[in-house]
Amino acid sequence: FYPAFDGDPYFKDFIEDQTVKLSEWQNYFGENGEGPTALAEYFGNFMIVNGIIWTRMRVINRTYRLRLLNGCDSRFLAIEFCKAGEDGKDCEDTTRLTFHVIGGDQGLADEPKLTERLLIETGARYDVIINFSDSDIDKRIIMKNLGGDKPFNGDIGVNQVFDFTDRIMAFDVNACQDEECDDVSPIKANTSFASFGPRVGDPTMSNSPRRVGLFEGSDEFGRLQPLLGTIDSATDFEGNTIYWPDEDIYRDHGLIGPMNGTMSWHNPTTENPAIDTVEEWEIWNLSGDAHPIHLHLVHFEVLGRYDITWDDETNEDDRVLGDDPVSSTGTYLKSQSVVGHHDSIGNGFRVMNPTRTEDSHLDPEDGYIENMPKDVVTALPNQVTVIKAKFDEPGRYVWHCHILSHEDHEMMRILHVGSGYENAE
Ligand SMILES: [Cu+2]
Missing domain, CATH: 2.60.40.420 (Cupredoxins -  blue copper proteins)
Incomplete structure (x- = not known):
């Protein structure tokens, strides 16, 4: 929440009385000069x-x-x-x-x-x-x-x-x-203490990794919008395909068939593990920035990171290729509409020919210390971050980016364990 308009709660305290110059945030102003309604990110100036x-x-x-x-x-x-x-x-x-x-x-x-x-x-x-x-x-x-x-x-x-x-x-x-x-006697950090560690266990038989995506799309006003989605066609906890809703708003914007690609909070649930299964999630970060990805309910192990191999024809400013490239040398994106709240239409992507390196790497020398049960993980741009979790409680949870400006601008999706996911929109 940011007080953006004269009359908003705390506008006087945080904006007027602090003589904050909202005009410096001109990029976030609406066409009519109103205050910022969505911030891409927010960085304060004091710790x-x-x-x-x-x-x-x-x-x-x-x-x-x-x-x-x-x-x-x-x-x-x-x-x-x-x-x-x-x-x-x-x-x-x-x-x-x-x-x-x-x-x-x-x-x-x-x-x-x-x-x-x-x-x-x-x-x-x-x-x-x-x-x-x-x-x-x-x-x-x-x-x-x-x-x-x-x-x-x-x-x-x-x-x-x-x-x-x-x-x-x-x-x-x-x-x-x-x-x-x-x-005053210094307690030595006990290097022989009983290790707890992550120890999630082996992935449940026949489960291939669940591949999810992090995207930078745009909302109905053309504002940059970080979004989640899938890399593959979505399936439910029993392995059945999950389809885009059979509604005009989806059909009219080309969203027909199995759900796949960038999705908003309001789209039907696609992350639907079966109860008590251990899943590996490959988090494909197709955006330009790192996102701290947070799963509710579970703790997870961080297994490793791979580099995304991009198609030679793409570049860091544009990963979108035409409809049917003759041959593809790696990952590329295809534009796809996003149906948001109140039938608003934004822009997102479908991931084509998802390709990554085989060599996993972690960067402990840079301060990545992840040898514990985690529930939030740094997913770096142009990388696939792999985690493993056991989904041992049924019901409706969420997973989201933990940058508050992102989660509050739709970078959040339902995570539903077991049956009943259809009602968890
Ligand atoms: Cu984010």
């Missing part, structure tokens, strides 16, 4: 921790366990810890403190990972242990952020625009006092 800008926390010289949640609207955080220099505001040098990542999202990791950097996608939670007893007394440690102020595309440390969002909070390390000192 807030527990309700306070640039939180400063007094710590003593011992080990701390920090539970982190990235509550930013659109910003991927990549955190590092450094010792502050004389001014207390900047890192003293390029040295980074190491810390242990012991868990995330839905539980403990299968083993602690020692790192200097952690990527935290929007909506993700991480559980880390950092040892301040390695720090000098009366020194400050800064939690830095390398995640930029522009949509994340996988390159960490670029797209820094504002002056202030590269620092999240500070820890002032003091010597313990009085009874605090009973607790």
